[in-house]
Amino acid sequence: MSALGTAKTFVADDTAAVATFLGTRPARVRVRSGGSRQLRLPEPGDATVLDLSRLTAIVRLDGPDQTCTVECGLPRADLDAALATCGLELPCPGGGTLGGLFASDPIGASTFGGPSPRSLLLGMDAVLADGTPFKSGARVVKSVAGFDVHKLLVGSEGRLFVATRLHLRLKPAPRCVQWFCRTGLDVAAAIDCLRKLQQEPVPPAAVQLVRAPDGSCAVQGRFAGRAAFVAEMLRRHGLPESAPCWRDHLDPPTHGEVVGGATLVGALPVLSSHLPANASLLWQGGGRFEAALPDAISADAFLHTCANGGVSTLVVHGAPERRGHGTLRDDGHQRLQDGLRRALDPHGILV
Amino acid sequence: MPRLESALVRLLGPQRVLTSPDALLAWECDGFTVHKSRPRAVVLPESTAEVQAVVRLLADAQVPFVPRGAGTCLSGGPTAGTTAVVLDLSRMRRVLRIETADLFAVVEPGVVNADLTAAVKHLGLHYAPDPSSQTVCTIGGNFAENSGGPHCFKYGMTQDHVLAALVVLPDGSLARLGSPAGSRLPGSVDLTALFCGSEGTFGIATEITVRLCRDQESVRTLLASFATMTAACRTVGDIVAAGLVPAALEILDQATIRAVEASVYRAGYPADAAAVLLVELDGPTAVVGEEAAEVRAAFARNGALRIEEATDPNERKRLWKGRKGAFGAMGRLNTDLYVLDGVVPRTRLEEALAGITAIGAKHGVLMTNVFHAGDGNLHPNISYDGRDAAATARTIAAGHEILQLCVDLGGSISGEHGIGTEKLDHVRMMYDAADLAVMAKVRAVWNPDDRCNPGKALPSRSACAESAKWPAMTARILRDEVRP
Structure with a gap:
């Protein structure tokens, strides 16, 4: 059982409460909103849980301006329901709460060059580990005033500061959406299919490659837009219509590990060739992938191979002490990232 | 020659180290001409290794430095104080790699924005961000400024198109940010x-890795004129509410139309219209x-006086000519342009424009408006005589009030x-x-001793002496005391 299940918890009702709590200088704090991704993070040890799940307000929804402000504990599904009433959507994949989605950004974009959480985050209200509230960015769709500190939320896993409110860019909901799923492909055929979709001036709104442990592949996703366009794309690429079939993540193997990384379509043949025969692979159209490996030894071998190929990977699901292990980063990048952590949370409170 | 300059000459040769006052004149400001200052020296590196070597020399000497592309910035970003050395990157203009399958390019910072699109045009590709200065401005400058342009409403800003970068930090070390597979690597922040x-x-x-886009199958450009800016x-x-996402939604007001029509950028816009709206749509032909x-219907519902649509590339170029030449046309109105x-x-555009008009009237300045309506991104332009201190002060005071209104x-x-330096007083x-x-x-x-472009972007107390004066200088201008 995760330590989160038995940890001390502080439940915040608003930004002021978050600031007050952090102002008491707790030794170690783990931020949690919905909690759905906690098992993908390193074990928090004896940290106090700062629970944001009551921060569920849609503070502002400006339909005509296609922006909104939400609290970080708001479930994605609740926002989607509200947006549907005014013909809008948040065009990036991922569930859970909005805070968790942006802080973890586990999927990136769902299609080639498509919007990801980072491109939809216009600004935020947040609190430093020492309890100081601050804001970054703006509510409008364009602003280059000041440094984009809010972009640091994406992927920070709550370890640089605690975001409490997000200003988000929205897009019009498409008039027609049709899912597709082409199954029974070998890796080469699946990659060829992706290649052709990638070269479309208007690519699918979402696309992913799924390789099953038996080696068979599927290319699935959805086209969005006007009905005639969607129909033409499906016809042109021979893509069978299907029910919604998107997968955010691979199921973790019972005794194995899930490794995450990012790579281009062009590197998929090599990546795939380095996977054990019984491993599964999920590649998202934005470049992120997950590979489910049967044990830690094969995971380590895969991490090593990826590192040799210049592909950054890490264990995203496995034993607590293994999570986060294996990332290959540029030294300069790592130095900057460590420096940011020291600058914003000098006592290492947020874990 | 001082020791630092000698060392720079040993590194780059005398042709690529400029120190004479006359030679430095071209670097005394960018497109924001209110603040001017000649740097200590300008160097022209041609490679990452040379940039690193120069930056290390400057770090050893604790001398501030300012990176610069084409100098088209409109906020004083690359304007250097007199103790600073400018690293002009315009000689680093190679397109290092083009990947047609994975749709990205790696370029040096001095590559001109439009040149990148020209380099990939034969492949049916383009680089989407296109600031109005795209025939001159550089990708490096665009990256530093997160530049926009008329197509942001659909295609986003520069930030949405940069995947990775190789960066020389102020101590001369290197950092590689992002990768062609995405600007944020797993397990790291962006x-x-x-x-x-x-x-x-x-x-x-x-080195900057940018996303390339496939050319769209069809482009249609429409222009409508209206009797009122409100319409x-x-x-x-209406267009946005219908769920359309045009590639461009640009508005020019009457004063701008008249300036354009009286200039070499004449595009045949109706000079009696209160506003023209330029709409560009791209995508599959059907x-x-x-x-x-649907756009034509929205035009009609709002009482458009005249609707034009480009029927061929030349017509499209003509409709855009007035918009792209608008800033140049304003050169006719006075000696300087803010x-x-x-x-x-x-949703608050109408309110903002009414307020801007009132502010212009209050300060007695000549105001024109051309703007990215889809993004709510206004460009009120004040034509003034920079030789007239009072006019300059009125101009800057009006600008201050307009930004407060926004x-x-x-x-x-x-x-x-x-x-840059322009809005240091406005950040608060x-x-x-x-x-x-x-x-x-x-x-x-990133920049622990604030030697890398000191005093820019944030109000700073630790900037180099000349830069630190600028916010205060702006305040004094606002008090009608002085012109820099």
Whole structure:
């Protein structure tokens, strides 16, 4: 059982409460909103849980301006329901709460060059580990005033500061959406299919490659837009219509590990060739992938191979002490990232 | 010759180190001509290794430096104080790699924006961000400023198109941010996004990996004229409310139309119209056809006086000519032009424009408006005589009030031009001390002694002496005391 299940918890009702709590200088704090991704993070040890799940307000929804402000504990599904009433959507994949989605950004974009959480985050209200509230960015769709500190939320896993409110860019909901799923492909055929979709001036709104442990592949996703366009794309690429079939993540193997990384379509043949025969692979159209490996030894071998190929990977699901292990980063990048952590949370409170 | 200059000459040769006052004249300002200052020297490196070597020399000597592309910035970003050395990156203009299958290119910072598109045009590709200065401005400058342009509403800003960068940090070390597979690597935060828009204060990008886009099958460009600005703005609202995402939604007001029509940029816009709205749609032919019909219907509902549609590439070029030449046309109106860059929620455009008109009248300045209506990104332009101190002061005072208006309406003091030196006094309209302290902490991680483009982007107390004067100088201008 995760330590989160038995940890001390502080439940915040608003930004002021978050600031007050952090102002008491707790030794170690783990931020949690919905909690759905906690098992993908390193074990928090004896940290106090700062629970944001009551921060569920849609503070502002400006339909005509296609922006909104939400609290970080708001479930994605609740926002989607509200947006549907005014013909809008948040065009990036991922569930859970909005805070968790942006802080973890586990999927990136769902299609080639498509919007990801980072491109939809216009600004935020947040609190430093020492309890100081601050804001970054703006509510409008364009602003280059000041440094984009809010972009640091994406992927920070709550370890640089605690975001409490997000200003988000929205897009019009498409008039027609049709899912597709082409199954029974070998890796080469699946990659060829992706290649052709990638070269479309208007690519699918979402696309992913799924390789099953038996080696068979599927290319699935959805086209969005006007009905005639969607129909033409499906016809042109021979893509069978299907029910919604998107997968955010691979199921973790019972005794194995899930490794995450990012790579281009062009590197998929090599990546795939380095996977054990019984491993599964999920590649998202934005470049992120997950590979489910049967044990830690094969995971380590895969991490090593990826590192040799210049592909950054890490264990995203496995034993607590293994999570986060294996990332290959540029030294300069790592130095900057460590420096940011020291600058914003000098006592290492947020874990 | 002082020791530092001698060392720079040994490194780059005498042709690539400029120190004479006459030679430095071209680097005394960017497109924001209110603040001028000649740097100590200008160096012209041609490779990452040379940039590193220069930066290390400057670090050893504790001399501030300023990276610069083409100098088209409109906020004073690359204008250097007199103790600073400018690293002019315009000789680093190679396109290093083009990947047609994975749709990206790696370029040096001095590559001109439009040249990148020209380099990939034969492949059916283009680089989407296209600031109005795209035939001159560089990708490095665009990256530093997070530049926008008329196509942001659909295609986003520079930040949405940069995947990775190789950066020389102010101590001369290197950092590689992002990768062609995405600007954020798993297990890390998005330093590429953070760097983009840092206005040259975090380091110098010497290789930039950008996304390339496939050319669309069809492009349709429409222009409608209106009897009132209100009708033009409401048409924009109708188009957006219908769920359309045009590639461009640009409005020019009557004063701009008249300036354009009296200039070499004449495009045949109706000079009696209060506003013209330029709409560009792109995508699959059938889709664009349906969308064009909906746009025409929105024009009609809002009482458009005249509707034109380009029927061939030359016609399209003509319709754009007036918009792209608008800033040049304003050169006819007076000796100097102050281009503002505020943003408001799109739904408050009418209110903002009414307020801007009132502010212009209050200060007795000649105001024209051309703007990215889809983004709510306003460019009120004040034509003035920079030789007239009183006129300059009135101009800057009007600008200050306009930016305050944008903030009061829920917007921003800059949509795409940046803070530079121009808006150092305005940053506090949006951010309080705690917000700025966090930004300063972030900058200090990259640029701990504030030698890299000192005094820009954030109000700073530790900038080099000349830069530090600028905010105060702006305040004095606002008090009608002085012209820099």
